[in-house]
Amino acid sequence: MRVEGFFEGLGHALGQMIRFIVDLLSGALGAVADAVDDFLHGLANAIGMDSSIFSIILLIIGLLFLYNGVRALLRRSIFGGVIWLLLGLVVMGWLIR
Structure with a gap:
């Protein structure tokens, strides 16, 4: 016990x-x-965007496109840099209201 x-x-x-x-x-x-x-x-x-997970993922993708564009321009790849920057701006433009 x-x-x-x-x-x-x-x-x-x-x-x-x-x-x-x-x-x-x-x-x-x-x-x-x-x-x-x-x-x-x-x-x-x-x-000025929604706070959903889809929007956050698109923000990251857009920032990566812009980063790749700047890197390409620094490597003196004008054509590639302009394409990356345009893609990044398009993605970022979709997000921002």
Whole structure:
């Protein structure tokens, strides 16, 4: 009878410790997720686009096109640079209201 009380208490203490760790990690990851969400909404509002995942992916693609265009121009590839820049501007133009 006495042993059952000991193991019950030990299990209760272990359960409370696990619950504390889970709550701590949940709070920390929730705060990070809220910060990322606020950042993406602020970015989308400043640019004037929707804050959907599709819009964010298109923004990244458009920025990569513009980056490739600038790199091509720095390598003195005028034709390739102009094509990349035009593609980037088209994609960015679709996003911005």
